[in-house]
Amino acid sequence: MVTEETTRRVTKRRVRTRANLLDAAFEVFAAKGFGRVSIEEVCEAAGYSRGAFYSNFDSLDELFFALYRQRADLIAEQVSGALALDGPDLDVTAAVDRVTEVLLLDLDWLLVKTDFLVHAARDPKVAETLLEHRARLRGAIAERLARARGFTPPPAVLGDIDGAAHAVVAAYDGVTTQLLLDKDVEHARVWLKQLLTALLTDGSGAPQQGH
Numbered sequence: 001m002v003t004e005e006t007t008r009r010v011t012k013r014r015v016r017t018r019a020n021l022l023d024a025a026f027e028v029f030a031a032k033g034f035g036r037v038s039i040e041e042v043c044e045a046a047g048y049s050r051g052a053f054y055s056n057f058d059s060l061d062e063l064f065f066a067l068y069r070q071r072a073d074l075i076a077e078q079v080s081g082a083l084a085l086d087g088p089d090l091d092v093t094a095a096v097d098r099v100t101e102v103l104l105l106d107l108d109w110l111l112v113k114t115d116f117l118v119h120a121a122r123d124p125k126v127a128e129t130l131l132e133h134r135a136r137l138r139g140a141i142a143e144r145l146a147r148a149r150g151f152t153p154p155p156a157v158l159g160d161i162d163g164a165a166h167a168v169v170a171a172y173d174g175v176t177t178q179l180l181l182d183k184d185v186e187h188a189r190v191w192l193k194q195l196l197t198a199l200l201t202d203g204s205g206a207p208q209q210g211h
Helices: 002-032 039-046 050-054 060-084 092-102 107-121 124-149 161-182 183-201
Strands: none
Touching: 002 039, 002 050, 002 060, 002 107, 039 050, 039 060, 060 107, 060 124, 092 161, 092 183, 107 124, 107 161, 124 161, 161 183
């Protein structure tokens, strides 16, 4: 019984340590840029030793991917929740409104993600892992689109549901790149809404009909 209780305390402490390291790393990455941050700086910001860091992560790359999964899961939940409200028959225009209202448009995260993208572009192994994460995100979006859209196909120019998911992610990437420069969140939401509506409808806001 004592051993079980001790194990629970250790597990809770480890979970808390990991969460604190992730939070501290996010703040330091956002302030200085991913490529300019050391493990020591993350440890100092979190108030932990290097030992605590290495008991949770092998490297800053691994820590970043933990952050990326966290954010990707949040985005997937946001999209899923917005689409689920229509049940099996998606009202595209209404769903796009809901998605763009709740979708994560966090400038600090976009800065961190962009820094890491440049880092990954110079390291094939990191790029491969990042591509796998992005593919999983597109897969999650495609799955939700397929469930929510029922038998209504995406616009023919996109090919299929996978093509629609690629287009949704590309639209998000494009809008967030502009957002990094002008920092106009409200305009970004409007622009993203217009792009997604054009991608997922015939351009008029009316869902595509089956052929």
